[in-house]
Amino acid sequence: MPWWFWVLLWIALIALSLLLHVTLGYRLFRNFMATVQELGAAGERFSNISPTPETSDVEAVSERPAPGSAIFASPGQMRHDYLTAKAFRQEVRRQKRVQRKAERGQPQSLHDIEFR
Template identity: 85%
Template structure:
């Protein structure tokens, strides 16, 4: 085979390789831009929420302490605050459980029924 055939063959192989890399790069760029666009839409959608976090049907305890105030509080006060918050969280979970079982038509647990 003549020498110019090898030169043409290598030029064609390099050109096809470059074409493949450019095509893959273009597809990757398009997917990246679509992801950035979706991320921007999600940011706009979720920026409308209140910064306070989750809201629930149950009232939160009114006496919320400032961050760092536990250092200067008495152990009895901290124990009381901890037990109060723990009881509040348990009550919220119980109410959600009762509501979920009522929606599904499942029987209620005797522990969840209020005897008041």
């Protein structure tokens, strides 16, 4: 094969390689710009959400103590508050579990049935 064929072959291979890289770069740029636009739209959409979470009636009644007040509270009071909050969280989980099983038509656990 003559020498000029190899020159043409390498020029064609380099040109195709550059074309491939330019095409991939363009696609990457378009995907990046689409991601940035979606991120901006999500930021606008979620910026309207209020920073305070919605509370249920039970949580609204039980007010939380001020931050830092545990330092000056008695250990007995803190233990009482902890056990009360723990029992409340367990009860909420139990109610959700009973409701979920009732919606699915599953049998209830004997531990979840109220005997009060």
